[in-house]
Amino acid sequence: MAQSKEFIGLVVKATGSWYTVVNRETGEKLECKIRGKIRLKDVKTTNPIVVGDYVKVDFSDEDEIGVISKIHERRNYIIRRSTNLSKEAHIIAANIDQVFLVVTIDLPKTSREFVDRFLVAAEAYKVPATIVVNKIDLYDIDAKVELELFKMDYALAGYEVMEVSATEGTNLDALRSRLEGKVSVFSGNSGVGKSTLLNALDINLELRTGKISDYHHKGTHTTTFSEMFPFGSNGYVIDTPGIKGFGIIDVKKDELFHFFKDIFRYSEGCKFYNCTHTHEPGCAVKEAVTNEQIALSRYESYLKILEDEDEKYRTKF
Ligand SMILES: Nc1nc2c(ncn2[C@@H]2O[C@H](COP(=O)(O)OP(=O)(O)OP(=O)(O)O)[C@@H](O)[C@H]2O)c(=O)[nH]1
Ligand SMILES: [Zn+2]
Incomplete structure (x- = not known):
């Protein structure tokens, strides 16, 4: 029987059904498939294994292809x-x-x-x-x-x-x-x-x-x-392939402004700790937009993304 071996490698190409993995020790490339279903703990994605992932590959010398059996935890x-x-x-x-x-x-x-x-x-x-x-x-x-x-x-x-x-x-x-x-x-x-x-x-x-x-x-x-x-x-x-739309995930509506560096910087000065920077009085963000310390287009994107989130969570009756 063929002796089974394994190596740790880096995924350098992912087509959805095939993965090219570079052996970390030898630098050799091997075409691989996934064994069964690899499910990630917290993320629900269309692509369980992606370029940049480190994976464990099982293979034997007789086989032309390897099998990805484990994915290492991602840094980001x-x-x-x-x-x-x-x-x-x-x-x-x-x-x-x-x-x-x-x-x-x-x-x-x-x-x-x-x-x-x-x-x-x-x-x-x-x-x-x-x-x-x-x-x-x-x-x-x-x-x-x-x-x-x-x-x-x-x-x-x-x-x-x-x-x-x-x-x-x-x-x-x-x-x-x-x-x-x-x-x-x-x-x-x-x-x-x-x-x-x-x-x-x-x-x-x-x-x-x-x-x-x-x-x-x-x-x-x-x-x-x-x-x-x-x-x-x-x-x-x-x-990477060209992308059209960019839907943000994992960002809560009331935390969206944390990820606009400029808006976040000024939000410290808002009167209300839970200011959404939309309609509140004493909003330091809106003031900074008026004073051209935050670009209007950035603020408009912020409002637009908030609106889209509303749409997403709106219940249908
Ligand atoms: N004039 C000019 N044309 C460019 C420049 N960079 C790219 N192009 C042209 O723009 C077109 C698209 O270039 P690609 O490199 O295929 O674009 P891409 O972003 O990889 O596209 P996708 O693979 O669809 O995501 C080609 O016709 C290129 O020759 C540039 O700096 N100046
Ligand atoms: Zn505010």
């Missing part, structure tokens, strides 16, 4: 609902050091509400987030003005905003140096240039992108699975 993860009202949750990646939210001011335009929803999730799961504005080579005068406003608003909120062009190679060194020795996730709407950017940061990656093929002139490629790649001497980058 980022999770979202696919739409605001959907019940199904999807984990983007696990055990990550930082996330780069790739956005575009134009072509396509990333909405402020999407950005703010994403940042709330990053705060809630304690993953440091940096915003990367891509395609700056394409912006006309209106988009350039919008970019300046965008930068002001997020600087005020306490986020770093980097401006790059993946195709022109603009400002890539600063971003590259941030990736050394870290596990970094790149996320954002479809078509903002995540794969193109990662290819530009490291020419060895050769990720497929939405660039129309020179040979066939038909169709564009879009990333459908999350995948993790070694970067530099000891870092990892994770390319």
Whole structure:
């Protein structure tokens, strides 16, 4: 009988039915399946095992494939609902050091509400987030003005905003140096240039992108699975499929403002300890919005997300 063996490995690709796992000791890759149902204690997700997970794999020398039999506890993860009202949750990646939210001011335009929803999730799961504005080579005068406003608003909120062009190679060194020795996730709407950017940061990656093929002139490629790649001497980058909606989960309505860094900072000055920063007198948050110490667009996102939560909990009669 074939002798069964096991190893601990890192999940570097997850398609939903197949998982590519890198053996932590040997660095070898093995295609794996899940044995039975692996259920996680607290999270209900469509994907039980995700890129960045450490897992135990059982295999024998005769087999071409391994079987994932155990998942190690996660240090952290980022999770979202696919739409605001959907019940199904999807984990983007696990055990990550930082996330780069790739956005575009134009072509396509990333909405402020999407950005703010994403940042709330990053705060809630304690993953440091940096915003990367891509395609700056394409912006006309209106988009350039919008970019300046965008930068002001997020600087005020306490986020770093980097401006790059993946195709022109603009400002890539600063971003590259941030990736050394870290596990970094790149996320954002479809078509903002995540794969193109990662290819530009490291020419060895050769990720497929939405660039129309020179040979066939038909169709564009879009990333459908999350995948993790070694970067530099000891870092990892994770390319993720483009996402449309970002439904926040696990955040209670009355705690939402904790995850807006800027709103939270000013909330200490509110007259009522349970101020929701919507209608209360003596609200230091509303005052800060009036004084332009908190960006109006951030406050509007806060109100919008609160409203959506109302919708979710409204009972049908
Ligand atoms: N002009 C310009 N075009 C860019 C830039 N970055 C990406 N693109 C183009 O934008 C399109 C989409 O790029 P992708 O890298 O496939 O985008 P993605 O975010 O990975 O998309 P999904 O896989 O669908 O999530 C391609 O045609 C790229 O060539 C840039 O900095 N400037
Ligand atoms: Zn208040």
